[in-house]
Amino acid sequence: MPEGVIYLDGNSLGPMPVGVPGALEEMLHKEWGAQLIRGWNTAGWMAQPTRVGDMVGRLIGAPAGSVVMGDTLSVKVYQAVAAALKMRPDRGLILSDTGNFPTDLYMVEGLISTLDRGYELRTVEPGAVADAIDETVAVVMLTEVDYRTGRMHDMNAITARAREAGAVMIWDLAHSAGAIPVDIAGSEAEFAVGCTYKYLNGGPGAPAFIYVRPDLADSIEPALSGWLGHRDPFEFKLNYQPGAGIERMRVGTPPVLQMTTLEFAMKAWDGVDMADVRAASVALQERFIEGVGRAVPQLALASPRDSAQRGSQVSFRFENGYAAMQALIHHDVIGDFRAPDIMRFGFTPLYLDAGDVDEAVARIARVMHDRLWDRPEFKTRNRVT
Amino acid sequence: MPEGVIYLDGNSLGPMPVGVPGALEEMLHKEWGAQLIRGWNTAGWMAQPTRVGDMVGRLIGAPAGSVVMGDTLSVKVYQAVAAALKMRPDRGLILSDTGNFPTDLYMVEGLISTLDRGYELRTVEPGAVADAIDETVAVVMLTEVDYRTGRMHDMNAITARAREAGAVMIWDLAHSAGAIPVDIAGSEAEFAVGCTYKYLNGGPGAPAFIYVRPDLADSIEPALSGWLGHRDPFEFKLNYQPGAGIERMRVGTPPVLQMTTLEFAMKAWDGVDMADVRAASVALQERFIEGVGRAVPQLALASPRDSAQRGSQVSFRFENGYAAMQALIHHDVIGDFRAPDIMRFGFTPLYLDAGDVDEAVARIARVMHDRLWDRPEFKTRNRVT
Numbered sequence: 001m002p003e004g005v006i007y008l009d010g011n012s013l014g015p016m017p018v019g020v021p022g023a024l025e026e027m028l029h030k031e032w033g034a035q036l037i038r039g040w041n042t043a044g045w046m047a048q049p050t051r052v053g054d055m056v057g058r059l060i061g062a063p064a065g066s067v068v069m070g071d072t073l074s075v076k077v078y079q080a081v082a083a084a085l086k087m088r089p090d091r092g093l094i095l096s097d098t099g100n101f102p103t104d105l106y107m108v109e110g111l112i113s114t115l116d117r118g119y120e121l122r123t124v125e126p127g128a129v130a131d132a133i134d135e136t137v138a139v140v141m142l143t144e145v146d147y148r149t150g151r152m153h154d155m156n157a158i159t160a161r162a163r164e165a166g167a168v169m170i171w172d173l174a175h176s177a178g179a180i181p182v183d184i185a186g187s188e189a190e191f192a193v194g195c196t197y198k199y200l201n202g203g204p205g206a207p208a209f210i211y212v213r214p215d216l217a218d219s220i221e222p223a224l225s226g227w228l229g230h231r232d233p234f235e236f237k238l239n240y241q242p243g244a245g246i247e248r249m250r251v252g253t254p255p256v257l258q259m260t261t262l263e264f265a266m267k268a269w270d271g272v273d274m275a276d277v278r279a280a281s282v283a284l285q286e287r288f289i290e291g292v293g294r295a296v297p298q299l300a301l302a303s304p305r306d307s308a309q310r311g312s313q314v315s316f317r318f319e320n321g322y323a324a325m326q327a328l329i330h331h332d333v334i335g336d337f338r339a340p341d342i343m344r345f346g347f348t349p350l351y352l353d354a355g356d357v358d359e360a361v362a363r364i365a366r367v368m369h370d371r372l373w374d375r376p377e378f379k380t381r382n383r384v385t
Numbered sequence: 386m387p388e389g390v391i392y393l394d395g396n397s398l399g400p401m402p403v404g405v406p407g408a409l410e411e412m413l414h415k416e417w418g419a420q421l422i423r424g425w426n427t428a429g430w431m432a433q434p435t436r437v438g439d440m441v442g443r444l445i446g447a448p449a450g451s452v453v454m455g456d457t458l459s460v461k462v463y464q465a466v467a468a469a470l471k472m473r474p475d476r477g478l479i480l481s482d483t484g485n486f487p488t489d490l491y492m493v494e495g496l497i498s499t500l501d502r503g504y505e506l507r508t509v510e511p512g513a514v515a516d517a518i519d520e521t522v523a524v525v526m527l528t529e530v531d532y533r534t535g536r537m538h539d540m541n542a543i544t545a546r547a548r549e550a551g552a553v554m555i556w557d558l559a560h561s562a563g564a565i566p567v568d569i570a571g572s573e574a575e576f577a578v579g580c581t582y583k584y585l586n587g588g589p590g591a592p593a594f595i596y597v598r599p600d601l602a603d604s605i606e607p608a609l610s611g612w613l614g615h616r617d618p619f620e621f622k623l624n625y626q627p628g629a630g631i632e633r634m635r636v637g638t639p640p641v642l643q644m645t646t647l648e649f650a651m652k653a654w655d656g657v658d659m660a661d662v663r664a665a666s667v668a669l670q671e672r673f674i675e676g677v678g679r680a681v682p683q684l685a686l687a688s689p690r691d692s693a694q695r696g697s698q699v700s701f702r703f704e705n706g707y708a709a710m711q712a713l714i715h716h717d718v719i720g721d722f723r724a725p726d727i728m729r730f731g732f733t734p735l736y737l738d739a740g741d742v743d744e745a746v747a748r749i750a751r752v753m754h755d756r757l758w759d760r761p762e763f764k765t766r767n768r769v770t
Binding site: 002005007009012013015016020021024025028029032033034036037038039040045071072073074075078082086098101102103105106107109110111113114115117123148195197203204205206207208221222223224225226227228230233234235236237238239240251252253254255256257258259261329334336338339 | 394397400401405409410413417418419421423425456463483486488490495496498499533580582588589590592606607609610611613619620623625636637640643644719724
């Protein structure tokens with residue numbers, strides 16, 4: 001971590017694990033450089049998406065062989081929703097909530113516009129989801145942890161409600177994997193998707209993952225039926241035949257450099273119990289909420305006060321939140337801003353401790369009390385935060 | 386290049402440019418490591434897909450701002466075909482050929498199965514494509530250079546025929562970009578897609594590209610409507626609105642490590658004229674065909690003998706081609722095998738010369754005359770070649 005920086009944005013982009021440059025250099029020289037095309041076999045590149053999928057799977061309660069890596073989260077959302085709609089041909093409604101990350105909603109919009117036969121995407125307030133699930137709903141698609149507020153859905157209760165109503169359940173675990181304990185198999189949800197550049201520290205643009213409930217994996221119909229999901233990709237047949245189980249959710253050639261970086265980053269999780277990570281995260285968050293509450297009471301907590309309803313982040317609302325976050329970053333406390341007024345701070349016990357929290361609170365107090373944000377350069381919006 | 390290796394498989398996976406490990410190490414330390422989340426702005430990651438797109442665009446005759454990088458070629462095929470079908474709502478036929486790379490056909494199969502309203506994918510022999518284009522055809526989708534034989538389509542003639550018939554033209558330039566001169570804008574084709582891990586040396590799993598004809602780019606409807614193709618992704622609106630022009634063909638978070646590797650690899654093309662590359666490639670291919678013809682006449686040329694009808698590869702048919710290619714690789718001449726009986730050799734003048742060709746011919750002659758392929762270990766099929 002750069003000297004002096006307190007990084008409270010691991011929920012957006014995790015920092016670089018110390019050994020990544022060495023691991024990647026080795027891969028470049030010994031694999032791509034020396035083995036060239038043979039690396040697909042001899043360096044194990046072809047099997048990497050399922051091998052790394054199993055590493056991610058362990059953290060979300062998915063059995064071996066039920067998760068595969070690849071593409072982006074947006075693409076994985078599309079795959080899941082398209083497959084889910086095929087499973088409920090007599091229903092036309094996709095239910096989500098207004099707290100979902102926009103790309104999930106956008107991908108459904110694109111899918112139903114492409115299908116062009118009257119599907120509807122309905123978004124309700126997060127608290128109204130359970131009551132909105134009825135027998136007209138084909139698919140319930142939710143992100144477990146709200147990207148703005150950190151509010152958590154009750155995965156088991158909502159999945160059970162969807163099952164009762166005969167709807168297919170898709171969970172986006174972008175803010176869950178590596179942040180909170182997840183038992184996706186236990187929930188009996190049909191699909192889960194997520195990304196690995198946040199809490200899993202896979203690097204900018206790291207591959208996404210998709211989980212399919214094992215009893216369904218051999219029967220789902222892939223919309224994105226690419227050659228690496230084919231039963232026998234190197235036979236080069238003219239017709240698609242889906243691969244066994246989760247293999248059919250592979251699409252094109254996997255990004256081996258990103259996969260290798262992620263595979264290395266995943267080693268940090270060997271032997272880590274998500275219950276321990278969760279307990280440490282909650283302790284940091286509580287310390288932060290109490291500290292900010294004492295030092296800067298004018299910041300309004302946007303996250304649930306009850307830690308059982310909160311993921312691994314704490315957000316505050318402040319009308320000059322954009323400028324305040326820029327000023328904070330200038331003073332080496334890195335969080336981020338989410339429109340319209342959310343200052344967001346992520347807690348990642350793998351590399352943060354109580355001392356970091358206390359120092360962050362002190363710098364936030366200084367920025368707010370001395371109005372250090374009230375400078376033109378902090379108010380100029382960049383396109384990306 | 387590893388000592389002693391003659392690499393005739395740059396048409397499958399290009400070798401690693403010498404400076405890649407250093408460039409990537411610098412990116413890791415100075416960008417991801419030091420700038421963390423800020424890298425999206427300060428290191429220019431967010432603009433990379435269009436910046437690199439322009440570098441690739443120059444090699445295929447695409448104007449600046451008409452190409453964007455991302456995802457895999459399979460996904461880009463899907464985007465192009467889905468958008469093309471929207472442009473011809475009254476037509477139901479997608480025409481391709483039996484020489485197309487299978488994943489292109491598979492992705493169309495997945496799309497039309499998802500659409501489920503009677504679209505037909507028809508494949509004809511490569512030589513029969515032009516005559517098969519009529520007013521019932523919505524989309525013509527072809528790969529310019531056949532992955533097995535190297536046979537080239539006449540891009541301008543076929544595109545003109547498609548235009549006459551009112552069909553939308555999609556070219557897959559996987560075996561063209563960096564191999565042969567392409568004037569995609571001059572052809573007036575609506576879409577082009579391609580990959581960058583072959584002749585462009587972007588590394589295993591390097592991002593794909595998509596070109597949209599500039600006069601259409603503001604009106605096409607993206608099926609994969611991800612947040613980074615949104616007009617204003619960081620406003621986090623609940624509804625999708627497509628970005629300007631080619632930006633709307635972006636989907637999710639770009640793979641920055643792969644993009645950076647590709648961007649570095651593309652520097653090798655600064656100032657390179659594709660006509661010079663083509664002339665050098667043809668000279669190498671002619672020398673190879675003549676050499677093999679003299680030394681090993683029993684190998685049947687599968688590629689067109691006329692270099693004007695051939696891309697940048699030369700293929701031979703041999704019933705024991707798999708074992709022969711394994712034996713050749715064992716003797717450090719790396720080509721590849723494509724089912725059922727194709728031995729394929731790619732010619733890449735950026736790192737091959739006449740001496741390499743002569744040595745390759747000599748080793749091929751030895752493997753064939755001494756039946757060095759006739760050993761059990763060369764006959765065992767791996768899943769990947």
